Amino acid sequence: xxxxxxxxxxxxxxxxxxxxxxxxxxxxxxxxxxxxxxxxxxxxxxxxxxxxxxxxxxxxxxxxxxxxxxxxxxxxxxxxxxxxxxxxxxxxxxxxxxxxxxxxxxxxxxxxxxxxxxxxxxxxxxxxxxxxxxxxxxxxxxxxxxxxxxxxxxxxxxxxxxxxxxxxxxxxxxxxxxxxxxxxxxxxxxxxxxxxxxxxxxxxxxxxxxxxxxxxxxxxxxxxxxxxxxxxxxxxxxxxxxx
Amino acid sequence: xxxxxxxxxxxxxxxxxxxxxxxxxxxxxxxxxxxxxxxxxxxxxxxxxxxxxxxxxxxxxxxxxxxxxxxxxxxxxxxxxxxxxxxxxxxxxxxxxxxxxxxxxxxxxxxxxxxxxxxxxxxxxxxxxxxxxxxxxxxxxxxxxxxxxxxxxxxxxxxxxxxxxxxxxxxxxxxxxxxxxxxxxxxxxxxxxxxxxxxxxxxxxxxxxxxxxxxxxxxxxxxxxxxxxxxxxxxxxxxxxxxxxxxxxxxxxxxxxxxxxxxxxxxxxxxx
Numbered sequence: 294x295x296x297x298x299x300x301x302x303x304x305x306x307x308x309x310x311x312x313x314x315x316x317x318x319x320x321x322x323x324x325x326x327x328x329x330x331x332x333x334x335x336x337x338x339x340x341x342x343x344x345x346x347x348x349x350x351x352x353x354x355x356x357x358x359x360x361x362x363x364x365x366x367x368x369x370x371x372x373x374x375x376x377x378x379x380x381x382x383x384x385x386x387x388x389x390x391x392x393x394x395x396x397x398x399x400x401x402x403x404x405x406x407x408x409x410x411x412x413x414x415x416x417x418x419x420x421x422x423x424x425x426x427x428x429x430x431x432x433x434x435x436x437x438x439x440x441x442x443x444x445x446x447x448x449x450x451x452x453x454x455x456x457x458x459x460x461x462x463x464x465x466x467x468x469x470x471x472x473x474x475x476x477x478x479x480x481x482x483x484x485x486x487x488x489x490x491x492x493x494x495x496x497x498x499x500x501x502x503x504x505x506x507x508x509x510x511x512x513x514x515x516x517x518x519x520x521x522x523x524x525x526x527x528x529x530x531x532x533x534x535x536x
Numbered sequence: 537x538x539x540x541x542x543x544x545x546x547x548x549x550x551x552x553x554x555x556x557x558x559x560x561x562x563x564x565x566x567x568x569x570x571x572x573x574x575x576x577x578x579x580x581x582x583x584x585x586x587x588x589x590x591x592x593x594x595x596x597x598x599x600x601x602x603x604x605x606x607x608x609x610x611x612x613x614x615x616x617x618x619x620x621x622x623x624x625x626x627x628x629x630x631x632x633x634x635x636x637x638x639x640x641x642x643x644x645x646x647x648x649x650x651x652x653x654x655x656x657x658x659x660x661x662x663x664x665x666x667x668x669x670x671x672x673x674x675x676x677x678x679x680x681x682x683x684x685x686x687x688x689x690x691x692x693x694x695x696x697x698x699x700x701x702x703x704x705x706x707x708x709x710x711x712x713x714x715x716x717x718x719x720x721x722x723x724x725x726x727x728x729x730x731x732x733x734x735x736x737x738x739x740x741x742x743x744x745x746x747x748x749x750x751x752x753x754x755x756x757x758x759x760x761x762x763x764x765x766x767x768x769x770x771x772x773x774x775x776x777x778x779x780x781x782x783x784x785x786x787x788x789x790x791x792x793x794x795x796x797x798x799x800x801x802x803x804x805x806x807x808x
């Protein structure tokens with residue numbers, strides 16, 4: 294026996310009703326989402342700027358990334374605080390609660406993606422000050438491609454959050470394997486280089502870390518996408534392979 | 537579309553390992569006040585030893601449904617029931633035409649929005665239902681009154697003033713006395729109709745804590761306007777709207793990921 298009313302009338306009840314009766318709650322939720330998206334925008338720029346600094350051995354760009362790192366950290370604390378206060382003051386449930394808890398997790402992922410960018414920027418600064426550029430040159434194509442992939446994944450994950458779009462988030466999750474394949478290919482290239490010429494072993498290892506950092510940023514984007522799926526649909530996709 | 541019977545059960549089954557048995561089974565329950573239909577085809581299983589909350593906006597039919605269980609609508613003329621509410625395992629249809637409402641009420645307890653103790657002593661309030669059922673032995677009465685007062689978490693506060701007027705108690709104590717009065721007759725189900733809306737937050741917390749512990753003694757059906765209260769105290773939650781049951785599931789599911797948009801809109805405050 295179905296524990297429900299009649300289907301016909303229920304369909305009418307399911308008409309969209311937008312906005313909360315409590316407008317302050319609407320405002321708080323909107324602010325929370327916008328601030329998270331804003332933090333996402335900054336982190337995306339950190340990633341692409343850091344890789345640009347590395348490829349061009351540009352000290353000024355590297356310094357830009359390093360100087361904005363504190364801003365990323367401040368945003369993490371501020372957004373997390375907002376989510377915490379929203380839970381305390383408005384007692385959200387269902388989709389609103391999923392948004393508040395997901396945002397707390399998303400800010401952690403973004404902050405860690407920012408940390409990876411910082412590490413790449415530090416390496417770029419050393420390159421700019423005269424370290425040998427051979428290993429980076431050897432995998433420049435991979436670095437460039439992986440930076441585009443990770444930035445794209447982060448951008449789409451943040452857009453998916455902004456639109457509560459689980460389809461877009463699912464597509465972000467699916468792209469992680471492409472990034473992993475690029476990383477594996479770049480690693481093979483560097484290993485070959487290291488075996489042929491061991492003079493630049495230190496820089497080669499730093500280059501591996503930079504590539505690994507980009508691969509980790511892709512993981513963070515995937516994790517953000519999983520949270521967006523949770524917000525939009527209630528599905529918990531963590532630790533599951535994308536379809 | 538609202539789930540088919542199989543879908544509803546499988547949806548519940550996905551997160552209930554051992555579903556408690558149904559003690560009451562509402563099947564296509566409807567109620568008419570004259571020509572106006574206030575309740576439309578409500579199907580619901582009330583699980584034994586569980587707290588089930590009914591939520592929904594004013595006029596959605598939640599109190600109307602609750603009051604079917606003790607045939608309160610019989611007190612109004614020109615009221616007609618449809619469907620059945622079966623009490624298991626007796627197979628008694630509470631709203632059946634041939635069933636005596638007094639017999640039904642003897643098996644159901646109810647607590648109202650406003651505490652309504654009798655203008656008698658604390659002891660006599662609790663003993664009243666027992667006396668009606670023919671209990672005369674003083675020792676038995678004293679024993680049952682103490683048990684009911686302990687069950688309602690009131691004994692320690694009133695054990696030295698059992699002969700004082702119940703009307704001298706605080707609002708929260710009066711409400712717990714009403715719960716004790718209902719518990720004394722060992723009902724099949726305890727109905728709560730907005731039991732804390734007239735109480736302060738501390739008294740409310742005590743009643744909620746009591747409701748949570750009551751599930752060991754009795755099945756509970758509660759109507760509340762306070763959604764956080766439904767989330768806190770209930771095992772199952774039903775969302776009703778315009779006389780229909782829209783969604784019924786475990787409270788944790790309803791308040792984290794409801795299946796119906798109408799439910800989500802209501803519990804998140806987007807309704808109307």
